Amino acid sequence: MSAKIIDGKKVAKLTRKEVRQDVDDWMDDGHRAPFLQVVLVGTNPASDVYVGAKTRACKDVGIETDTMRLPDTISAKELKATIQELNEDDTVDGILVQLPLPNHLSAHDVIESIDYRKDVDGFHPMNVGRLTVGQPSFRSCTPAGIIELFKHYSIPTKGKHAVVVGASNIVGRPISILLNKESGEYGKATTTVCHKYTKDLTQHTISADILVVAAGQPNLIKPEMVKEGVVVIDVGINRVADETKDKGYTLMGDCHFESVKEKASWITPVPGGVGPMTVAMLMKNTLLAAKNSIYPQ
Template identity: 50%
Template sequence: MQILDGKIASQSVKEQLAAEVHQLLAAGNRAPHLAAILVGSNGASETYVASKVKNCAEIGFESTLIRLNADVSEEELLNTIRQLNEDPKIDGILVQLPLPKHISEPKVIETISAEKDVDGFHPVSVGRLVQGLETFIPATPYGIMLMLEHYKIPTKGKHAVVIGRSNIVGRPMSVLLSSNHPYGNCTVTICHSHTPDLAAVCRQGDIIVAALGKPEFVTADMVKEGAIIIDVGITRVEDATAKKGFRIKGDVAFDQVSPKASYITPVPGGVGLMTIAGLMKNTLVAYKRTLQ
């Protein structure tokens, strides 16, 4: 069993990006610029956004963090996005999800300019992805593909089982794994809450991507020997014995499943770090388009 270490793989991506940014700056260009909007003070969202800002600095990007109160009106948030759309010095825009219930996430996503949609959620980005055209790939699936590439994990002809059908991970992951790509060409099954005998389907999987948001859902009896396990889940579970009062759990029962796996991602330290790497790569692509 080999650990797919997100720290090592993401560092490799970041070093490549930093070298490219260094060359661009040396040629007299401005730095790439990512703008993030954080609504409210959700603890997990605060952590994610802080990590994104830190990674921007490490690579040589500029970043702007816009904080809005949880009771901000939908129209005020949309106007903030429109201002960033019009700013020629902003290359990428992300609005940290989830949003307060009074704000429509689809409306927010559609308001972000497709040219600055570095999260890859805009309908234009999704449509181009499905058609196999160049586009911004949603950051988490992109990060997973980058991890498969870093560790040179063969996927051609394998049966991939994706648990979860969200627009953020499950659906785009199924498209990428089935695409004609060096780390695609899988036969893909998507499972969800209405899948009969989900465990039996999972046992057929050479690759399992768990992205349903239920801590330790995937257990040893659901996994065949030698499977490749990609754990996208990240849930705070209360634990009085932990220093912070909680522990981070993935969707896979790691201690049970890892002895049966050929490769497995840990939580934390796996896919989450690769998500940020994917976001940074998307931001550099958006920036280079503005230079052209």
């Protein structure tokens, strides 16, 4: 048995095409283009790559964007003051502060300073809290993208045992909530969340019908840790040194792809799986922010 590939690039392209049409319709009704303000603090090569992908996606779907580059020496007070100006700017629909931040800045404090109605990343406590109780909110982009992949490939989760490896506030916890609370066939799963303190990880992963891995540890999940027919969603993007590559590294997921795919029924590749969907869902959230369809002003 060899798994079918869940092609995130293909689904993201379709999603962005839908967003492009929605943006065109929005503007045909006399509205201005949605506007996303990106805030990038300091210099981080990986962050530059991610921001570049997001701004290219904005251009592709007709969303206007700007990247504000701030020095890594900026104080928390100064950064929050800058964000407050963006909160009060009616021409800014969405605010995205690229993570990670320099060590002297608290990501939690910075995220909380963003107006939750402009929090298109879906990280603000207001959005996370509303997600938890099943109310309309901006959904964290990666978990929302995973649900879209299930829907596109008609992979039901209802009644399944979903195991999430990784308990971050950005991926692990929100995807466990969505898998449990989403209506219809693409929710209503029984969820188990594992983390670095979980004893005997295999005991949990081997029972999973659906396995979402977001631990940030290359090749953590090996074939003996999963059962036949499991659906594997690999969120990990790890840079592993590789002198044979021009860039000096290769991208690798949290699962040993070549061996795990021989037991799985479906699996996401790395790269080309979940990553493109994260960006696509950011585009959807930015359009929603422009429409104020979740939180009317």
